[in-house]
Amino acid sequence: MKVDTTEHVLRAYGDRHGDGMVQMSFVLEIPPGARAREAAKRFAEAHGLSEPLVATQELCAEGFTYFVVYGHSKHTVDVSKIEVPEISTEPLSREEIETRIKKRGKKIVVVGACTGSDAHTVGIDAILNYKGFAGDKGLESYKGFDAHNLGAQVENDELVTRAVALSAEAILVSQVITQRNCHKENAIALVDLLTKKGLRDRFVLLFGGPRIDHKLALELGFDAGFGPGTKPSDVAAFLVEKFAPPSVEVA
Amino acid sequence: MKVDTTEHVLRAYGDRHGDGMVQMSFVLEIPPGARAREAAKRFAEAHGLSEPLVATQELCAEGFTYFVVYGHSKHTVDVSKIEVPEISTEPLSREEIETRIKKRGKKIVVVGACTGSDAHTVGIDAILNYKGFAGDKGLESYKGFDAHNLGAQVENDELVTRAVALSAEAILVSQVITQRNCHKENAIALVDLLTKKGLRDRFVLLFGGPRIDHKLALELGFDAGFGPGTKPSDVAAFLVEKFAPPSVEVA
């Protein structure tokens, strides 16, 4: 863990050091007016804002008021206490990746999909397909990877069946829809399924999507999590560290 | 006090009834990344948000990150407990105002100013000058009012001197600049000054400005407060109720 500043206990910063300024917006079911303003102030105060300023209150639907409030938050966050698991893999060059896998002697087989009813393939395509993301080519473009993209709306069952059939070493799951945590449910169900089948240890399980981070992925029983902005080469590097560590010298 | 809904205990409303959704934005002195995301989450949680979603984190200055966070606020506000003093004056027609003052037998003399170092005259001008505000003509336009607008940057001392000299019955104070509560300080200083001089009871004291409300004005020792959107006719009606109540039948 790196510590970034000598000051660990942070307050919000707006105008002057330590002023704790934060902005909030919300809707309450009350028509605008003096009482609504007071309600918004108290609501803001309940969040720990002092001297809340109700910048605007507008009728946004019959009986509902939209508020913008500013206030000085009393809250602090002690960043020295934050231990976030981070993927420690250093970026590797394409050559390094190819060489290491070559040394290992066989391709790394990966299977990826966007699971459940989720049809957002752009993310998993970015990681797996040749085209890649932001100029960084996908796993398909590496000689060392054998990448199978099952596309969207793949049920966990089918994903596992295909992974077994292809003798995959890693399973890459993408989840974009997160309404009422359906991504978590889907992910947990996959881990459960693998565990039940006694296959959990056979695969390195990667989880990715705009609302995914490494911490969450670990909590859900995956081996790593990748969030927004992930590049295919990040994933390649991670897998190479797993399957072809620098020391490995096998046939 | 009117009660607007049968439900008194309000939560924020975003997507579904009772979801408590609120939006926050703030800056913390930490560079973006996994730790920053976690810091923002904890910061949001400290405000009572559950399942905080860090929608964005961006470097907005060296070492500082700007965050947008959404979350489900656990806080509620019980609006049945809110008693806000409200100016109870009903709107009066121009004729009614003029007739009542005529009956009273003498004009209502008012003196207004934007005080201290505040140079924002647009508000007080809107109330006092002929032109008025949003099509509603100012007090100057009424036969029953003798309105003196001292303009901007008027010191409390001078305001009192002029009010006495003009035999004013009401003093109208406008304050627009509110940085670090200078408007409150200015207002309190005026009330203190009048009290010290034994003149407090001689005047009806009105306070107005974009950050002023009736409640605040009363707290500061004024007789009434007027916020954004006030029309001159609101002020006229208030003053007429004070100085020429319907019953009054003097010469």
Add this chain to the structure above:
Amino acid sequence: MANVPVDVEKVARCRALAREIATDVQAYIDTHTSVGAERTMLRAYGADGVDDRGAPLVNLAVDRLRDNGVLGLGAAHFMGRKLLLGASSVQDAAERMAFAPETDRGEGGPSDAEVRAVLEPFAKAALTRIDDARDARDALKASFAATPTPQKYVIVATGNIYDDALQAKAAAFGGADIVAVIRATAQSLLDYVPFGATTEGYGGTFATQENFKIIRRATDEASAKEKRYIQQTNYSSGLCMAEIAWMAAVERLDMLLNDAMYGILFRDINMCRNFVDQYFARRFIARAGITINTGEDNYLTTADAVDGAHTVIASQFINEAFALRAGVKEEKMGLGHAYEINPWIEDSFLMEIAQAQLIRQLFPVHPIKWMPPTKHKTGDIFQSHVHDAMFNLVGIATNQSIELLGMFSEAVHNPMLMDRYLSLKATKYMFTTAKHLGEEIEFKKDGRIAKRAIQVLDEALELLAQVQTETIWDAIGRGAFGDIKRTRTGGKGYKGVAERDARYHDPLLALLEADK
């Protein structure tokens, strides 16, 4: 109005090519049917309801035909037989189709002519039901002043139809002209339509006939309150696109998301199935006077919006050609496009203007539907709001017909009450402040905007020529649209397609096909 240069010759060639592309597919459509199509016919004749496990009666009836290998005769054929063989009503006939112990192979007994004859009054009743809904809509609409364009279209998507109704009214209060209830993520791939009012759905709310009614009631109430006709829309897509089209027709919806190819590309629905279904769907849509919204905007979420601009236009010509074959009028074709260019590209605004104006000119009587930026949105809701503002500006300047409003929270969640309110407010502002901008400006000849418009149309023409040569089946196979590749027999729902028997005849379909 500022125009971009458009070569009418090229446009005519685009249309001719698209017509040929559709003709090729129509030959297939006219000789095939599907479980979805046949379920629709049963519903239209009047069958309804679910069994105790929630399975719709029409599914039970049609699945049995498919399992028996007689789907190609058409469900009407069997319904007619049941009616002739003693069923007391359409409902009873459908129930017999589903549950009767004996297997009906559609042979023997009544003659085909008798079958047709017995169905005739029910077919007419079905039409009347649609026509009545259409007339009711027309009458209600006529009681209000016409809505100026661009019409403001917003989505509600809470998953709970009652929250949706509340938010729909809130949207109308905020200035919306059109309210869409977004569908639950899973529904497209369900090969049946859920039943009744629903309160649980991820990413949206199930499209059910009861839910349609609930929102219709809410929007009608909103119309009365706001003194403005509030339109309702939903999705005629997925494996039940035709059934939903019928439901929408009788529940008086005003618009439907309906595309000849969206399901293939974005839901991996089998091509054959999708082409057949879209035709049946559109026959009902046409009769009902519903406006369709096509889905070309989606291409720009998977392909690059600068490189893929012409694919949108090529596809619009194809969608138009398909729609014409199903009897849909140009005035009811809300061809889709979108503002999806990476906003950080220099002069991206100029390219968006070129595209929007070009499409406006290519489809002058069509109520074209314009989609907001989505792909390049991030969680920076403030920046997102500005991005939408530019979209709105082009919308008013190029007079788009239907504008789906962008939401500043696009990259975060389905729009919340406040998000929608603010979006509507910002749009009203733009449509007011820049009201006559389009009339005030002209584009430089040979300028960037003009050149871009010419280039995009040229590329669209080229693509259409290629698709015409290779057929749409193969074009989709190589990823011509949205960078997505699909095979002719792959994808979902292929098993639900059947070749029509030579004796296939559906009197209601025949009536619908008599239009135009």
Add this chain to the structure above:
Amino acid sequence: MANVPVDVEKVARCRALAREIATDVQAYIDTHTSVGAERTMLRAYGADGVDDRGAPLVNLAVDRLRDNGVLGLGAAHFMGRKLLLGASSVQDAAERMAFAPETDRGEGGPSDAEVRAVLEPFAKAALTRIDDARDARDALKASFAATPTPQKYVIVATGNIYDDALQAKAAAFGGADIVAVIRATAQSLLDYVPFGATTEGYGGTFATQENFKIIRRATDEASAKEKRYIQQTNYSSGLCMAEIAWMAAVERLDMLLNDAMYGILFRDINMCRNFVDQYFARRFIARAGITINTGEDNYLTTADAVDGAHTVIASQFINEAFALRAGVKEEKMGLGHAYEINPWIEDSFLMEIAQAQLIRQLFPVHPIKWMPPTKHKTGDIFQSHVHDAMFNLVGIATNQSIELLGMFSEAVHNPMLMDRYLSLKATKYMFTTAKHLGEEIEFKKDGRIAKRAIQVLDEALELLAQVQTETIWDAIGRGAFGDIKRTRTGGKGYKGVAERDARYHDPLLALLEADK
């Protein structure tokens, strides 16, 4: 570039009338001085420091002259005498002026010629100090690529100079080209310049020489870091406008808010005082190569922006005429205007385009300064951000030179770190996405935009003709600008004005006046 029609004849008449208006006032200026002007000369010669109660030495020295009724001889006269009578330095001379027990009435002793002679080297040294700062600025600026227009100007205003410095750097990081430190509300009316670094101010931070240095250091560091020249600006306004101009000159500021009439109208500073002071201020500004920003934008905060549009233009011609008389080059005249029309008015955007483009054409070589919407901003920060976006769009399309960026929190508070960051981000977006829009479009002949431009110029011409007839003194008296009325002898600071004695001569002023 899209142009609005401009009648060059009318423009020439506007300029001629403005010249006459300024000539009338210049006759007054040339025969008067003020405490502020004289304090400035003392500072320029090298006097500095405060007494133990914080009163600046130059105030003590000049107040004494005024109290003695000899201000009309000019402070230089007395300084020269003190130097001739044994003062060891300029500082010592100023101290003697302030504290010497005997009263110097400026008569007897050294001859006027001797006085001038002794001051000559100090006057030259004063010029050199200014020129050195100017050269240093030019050199530093030349070491970076030129900044494209519109240049992005933001304000910092924490009240604490150290927080300001942090925020100035943050602004540069975010993309700002120009950083202004907004002044404390009270400072304009102080008849002295506070001393040293300050950490308390309402609504802004005190302008002091030390504070200028602190921000210069911060912006220089930011320049090095961002590899872009970051400009610094402050306010040469209020009762100390000339002193601040001098401080800015030697502290290497790049721009100054400086207007011939702003103080009169918006700070109720006496006209005579203000006209005299602005002349002295501008003489230093001209020499220092500082760009001025005039304040016509303010008129639209008190008057209606549709009705008052022409007052802005009339005043710009007047400000130009005054500035020319003080030796300021057109290339350094950042004439001010603003986007202040009620955004909910139909076609308000078109009127804003007309105004911005007209001013661009009327003042083609001037680095015109454009102000964002403020008056119609509310606490709805989301809507406010969109409003600013439209301002930015017009800014890039009409190629404004200096653009003060709007803040979404305008109606709420002085901009915070985040507000400024987001404003810069949105502006970068607009300047990129619509980069060449101005080159791409043309305005319809006889369209709304063209007509509006013609109307506004006509009205400006009419107003100038009227002001020329009645004189500016009376025009302000009847509220010609910003709906604000002021009288010739009313307002603050009138007591600080003195008629110049026939013997008034300031060698430094003479050198400055030799320019142009």
